Amino acid sequence: MHLHYGLAGQKSARQLAALLCVLAFSGVYASASVITFIGQDNVATTTSAHPASAAAAASFATAAAGIGTVSTITFESAPIGSFSSLTVAPGVTLTGTDTNGNNQSIRNTSNFPIAPTLDGFNTTPGGANFVEEQGGTVTFTFATPTQFFGAYFSGIQTNFFTDVITFSDGTSESIDIPGVGTTSSIGALDFVGFTDAGKSISSITINAGSNTAGFDDIGIDDVSYQSAANSAVPEPDSIALMLTGCLGLAAGIRRR
Numbered sequence: 001m002h003l004h005y006g007l008a009g010q011k012s013a014r015q016l017a018a019l020l021c022v023l024a025f026s027g028v029y030a031s032a033s034v035i036t037f038i039g040q041d042n043v044a045t046t047t048s049a050h051p052a053s054a055a056a057a058a059s060f061a062t063a064a065a066g067i068g069t070v071s072t073i074t075f076e077s078a079p080i081g082s083f084s085s086l087t088v089a090p091g092v093t094l095t096g097t098d099t100n101g102n103n104q105s106i107r108n109t110s111n112f113p114i115a116p117t118l119d120g121f122n123t124t125p126g127g128a129n130f131v132e133e134q135g136g137t138v139t140f141t142f143a144t145p146t147q148f149f150g151a152y153f154s155g156i157q158t159n160f161f162t163d164v165i166t167f168s169d170g171t172s173e174s175i176d177i178p179g180v181g182t183t184s185s186i187g188a189l190d191f192v193g194f195t196d197a198g199k200s201i202s203s204i205t206i207n208a209g210s211n212t213a214g215f216d217d218i219g220i221d222d223v224s225y226q227s228a229a230n231s232a233v234p235e236p237d238s239i240a241l242m243l244t245g246c247l248g249l250a251a252g253i254r255r256r
Helices: 007-029 051-065 236-255
Strands: 035-042 069-073 081-083 085-089 092-097 104-107 130-134 137-146 148-156 164-168 172-176 188-195 201-207 217-228
Touching: 035 051, 051 069, 051 148, 051 188, 051 217, 069 085, 085 217, 130 137, 137 148, 137 217, 148 201
Parallel strands: none
Antiparallel strands: 035 188, 069 217, 081 104, 085 092, 092 137, 104 130, 130 217, 137 201, 148 188, 148 217, 164 172, 164 201
16 A cells, blocks of 8 residues: 655645654653642551551552652661751651751650650551651751652641641642641641652651741651652663654655
8 A cells, every 4th residue: 555645745744743753752851740649547546547548658659650769768777866967768868956946856656655646656567666756847858859759647736737848849849738627636647748750859848837836746757759760761872762763754754
């Protein structure tokens, strides 16, 4: 079967070829917006079921794995006690100060043992350690930028302060940690994660408030981040082959 193009047909075919190439390369370089994965379970503890936050964590893990290699920090090997600057994984540093300007800490028991759901606790199955944030901020800094981040947050009570995750991907971004239905006697366990494909995020801060604005004592555990480059992005040789193919397609249409 032979196809014959008139001048108009050749022009249309060239335009189609150009469009296909543009779409192909836009798929390589396009960066998506921030996509969040959030689940909240009220009055959940270390051993209780937490279906909403677990489902959000699973969805986040699937999406993140499509971008790069996912590593999780459980803090089980972190030293118990306060820290000013702590290496919690290769290339990942944790810093922060509480509402009084003092160091934050790693704990293996709740700071409010009679009601850990109001203060924070470990969420690693079979584990014990977690980050205790007594208001103020904690910041994760990445030597190699990440395109996603997720963690469990316990003891959430938004009646005191709405905890928030902030970071920059070229633009200042913020994600609220929800506490729907929480009160002075009800806390929540949340999973909050996000993907930001194509962006480079060097640090992520969790803000839990201040003495003047109100603050929340929370736990942070099972922090997931990108520990390797995105294998889905074509290597330079592959991009060159795509470009050669586009040029060959256009030349073939012109010859016809």
